[in-house]
Amino acid sequence: MNFIFPDRVALTRDPLGFLLSRTNHALAPLTPLALGFHRVHLISDLALINDRSFDSGTLCVSDFSSAVFTPITIDDCWDGHQIAQNTTETRSIDCTRVINDMTHNILINSRKSIFSAYQHASFDCWRFSSILATKLTFAALFGSKSMDAFDQRAFTIHAERIYSSRDLIALDFICERERERLKREQLCKQSLQKVGSMIRTAFKHRQPQSVCDYIYKTESETFRSFKEIYQLVLAVHQATAEAFFWVIFALARAKFMRAVIENEADACLLSNGDLGLNKLYLAKSTKNISLEIIRLAPIHNIIVYIVKSCARLVPHGIRSGDKIVICPHVIFRSGRYFPNADSLIVGRAYDVNLLKLQYLASGGGAVFHIVLLNLVLFLLDLAAAFELEVVEGPREFTALPSLQAARPDVKVRLNLRRSRLFR
Numbered sequence: 001m002n003f004i005f006p007d008r009v010a011l012t013r014d015p016l017g018f019l020l021s022r023t024n025h026a027l028a029p030l031t032p033l034a035l036g037f038h039r040v041h042l043i044s045d046l047a048l049i050n051d052r053s054f055d056s057g058t059l060c061v062s063d064f065s066s067a068v069f070t071p072i073t074i075d076d077c078w079d080g081h082q083i084a085q086n087t088t089e090t091r092s093i094d095c096t097r098v099i100n101d102m103t104h105n106i107l108i109n110s111r112k113s114i115f116s117a118y119q120h121a122s123f124d125c126w127r128f129s130s131i132l133a134t135k136l137t138f139a140a141l142f143g144s145k146s147m148d149a150f151d152q153r154a155f156t157i158h159a160e161r162i163y164s165s166r167d168l169i170a171l172d173f174i175c176e177r178e179r180e181r182l183k184r185e186q187l188c189k190q191s192l193q194k195v196g197s198m199i200r201t202a203f204k205h206r207q208p209q210s211v212c213d214y215i216y217k218t219e220s221e222t223f224r225s226f227k228e229i230y231q232l233v234l235a236v237h238q239a240t241a242e243a244f245f246w247v248i249f250a251l252a253r254a255k256f257m258r259a260v261i262e263n264e265a266d267a268c269l270l271s272n273g274d275l276g277l278n279k280l281y282l283a284k285s286t287k288n289i290s291l292e293i294i295r296l297a298p299i300h301n302i303i304v305y306i307v308k309s310c311a312r313l314v315p316h317g318i319r320s321g322d323k324i325v326i327c328p329h330v331i332f333r334s335g336r337y338f339p340n341a342d343s344l345i346v347g348r349a350y351d352v353n354l355l356k357l358q359y360l361a362s363g364g365g366a367v368f369h370i371v372l373l374n375l376v377l378f379l380l381d382l383a384a385a386f387e388l389e390v391v392e393g394p395r396e397f398t399a400l401p402s403l404q405a406a407r408p409d410v411k412v413r414l415n416l417r418r419s420r421l422f423r
Contacts, residue, residue: 007034008175015171016301016401019330030316030324036176039322046331048316050356122391125410126245130156133241136374141233143207150198158191163238163299167403170302174325199233200226211370232367239299239362239371246297246399247290247379249410250344252388253397260285260346265384275380283380285346290375291358292344294368296399298328298361328361329401344397386414 010018011033022031022042029045043049134152165184172181203226206213212229251258264286268279305324307313318324333341337351362368382388393410400407 005034005036008036011035011171011175015167016327016329016403019325019327020333023327023330023334024336030318032317033325035174038176039319040174040325041316041318041322042325042327044331046337046351046354046357049326049331049360122411122413125248125393125412126241126407128412129244129248130160130241133237133244134159137233137237137240138202140370140374141210141212141236142202142205143210143213145207146202146205146210149201149205155195155198158194159234159237161191162188162195162234167301170304173304174302174323195234196230199230202233203229235299235362235367236370239294239367240374242297242299243290243293243371243375244378245407245410246293247375248382248388248412249390249393249408250289250293250397250399251379251382252390252410252412253393253395254344257289257344257346258383258388261289261379261383265380268380269384275377275384280376280380283376286379286383287372287376288348289344289346290372290379291350292346292348293375293399294358294362294372295332296342296344297401298332300361301329301401301403302327303360326357326360328357329403331357332361342398344399386416389413389415 007018019042022033023044026042026044029043029048030041031044033040033042131152134156135147138147138152165188169181169184172178172184203212212232251261261283264283265275267282268275270276270279303326305326307318307320307322307324309320331337335341337354338348359365359368362371389412391411391413393412394408398408
C-alpha cells in the first residue's frame with residue numbers, strides 16, 4: 001500500500017470501481033485524487049460538465065502521430081470553443097441527414113449477405129460485430145466501393161489493438177507512469193500506421209454522397225486535415241462495434257426487450273418486407289433501448305483534460321497544469337443520476353443535461369448521431385428477421401466496460417423469424 005498516494009494503488013487495481021466509489025460519495029463537483037505530486041481532479045457532478053468552462057468543441061486533437069492517445073487541452077479561448085461546439089453540432093445534424101437513406105440501404109444489403117451467411121450457424125458475437133461495424137463504417141463514411149480498396153479483416157484486428165490500449169494509456173498518463181505509457185504507445189505504433197494507411201486508401205476511393213465526401217466539400221479547411229478523418233473513422237467504428245455486440249447479446253438474453261422491438265419492427269415494415277424510413281417514428285422504444293446500450297457501453301471510459309490556464313476555473317480550485325478526469329462510464333453508472341443504473345430499462349427518462357456527456361462518451365456529436373441511427377436500424381433489422389439464441393455466454397444480460405477486456409465471450413445463433421425479409 002502506498003500511504004502517501006493511496007489512490008494510485010486503488011486506481012491501478014480497479015480503475016472504474018475506484019472512480020465510481022469516489023463519484024458516488026463526492027460532496028463537491030470536483031474531487032481531488034491523491035495520485036502523486038501533480039494535481040488530478042475527478043469530475044463527479046454532471047452540471048460541471050455542462051458548464052461553459054468545459055466546452056471542448058471536438059474530440060479530434062492536433063498531433064496525428066499519437067492522436068488516439070493525446071489528452072484534450074482546455075484554455076481560456078472560450079469564444080473559440082463555443083464556435084467549435086456550434087460547428088460540431090451543425091455538422092452532426094448535416095451528417096445525419098446525409099446518411100439517413102444511405103445507412104438504411106447499407107443495412108438492407110448487409111442483412112441479405114452477411115445475415116444470410118450466418119443463418120442457423122453459431123458465431124462469435126464480438127468478431128461478427130467488429131466486422132459488420134467495419135463494413136458499415138467505411139460504407140457510410142466513404143461509400144461502399146471503398147471497402148474493396150483495403151483488407152477489412154486486417155483493419156478490424158489492428159483497430160481492436162488500439163482500442164484495448166487506449167484506456168490503459170490514459171491511466172498511465174493520469175498516474176504519470178511515463179515509461180509504461182510510452183511502452184504501450186510503441187506497441188500500438190504499427191497498428192496506428194496500418195490503420196492510418198487503410199483509412200487514407202479508403203478516403204482516396206471515397207464516393208459522392210458519402211459522409212466524408214460531403215463534409216470535405218462543404219466544411220472549412222479544419223476538417224480537410226486527415227487527422228479529423230482518422231479520428232472520425234476510429235470513433236465510429238469502435239462505438240458501432242461495441243453497440244452491436246451489446247445489443248445482440250441483449251436481444252438474445254432479454255426476451256421482454258426483444259418482444260418490444262419485434263412489435264415495432266413489424267409496424268415499420270413495408271409491403272415488400274423492407275423497413276420504411278417514413279415509419280421509423282413508430283420505433284420510440286427501439287431508440288430508447290439504443291440510448292441505453294450507448295449509456296451502458298461508452299467507447300470512452302476515461303477522458304483526460306489538461307488545463308493550460310485557469311481564469312474561469314479558479315472557483316473550482318483548478319490551477320494551470322492540473323489534470324481533469326471525466327469518466328463517462330462512472331457517471332452513467334452513478335446512482336446519483338440513474339436508478340438501477342446497471343440495468344437496461346425500456347422507457348427510461350433521460351436528463352437533457354446528459355447530451356454533452358453522451359457526445360463525449362461516443363467520440364463527438366457526429367459520431368453519436370451516426371452510431372445511434374445505425375443502432376436503431378440494426379435493432380429493427382435483427383428483430384424483424386431473426387430470433388437470436390445464445391449458444392455460449394452468461395445466463396443474464398449484463399453490460400460490462402471494455403476496459404481491460406471485461407467483455408464476455410458470447411456465441412449466438414440467428415434463427416429466421418416469421419418475416420418477409422428473405423422471401
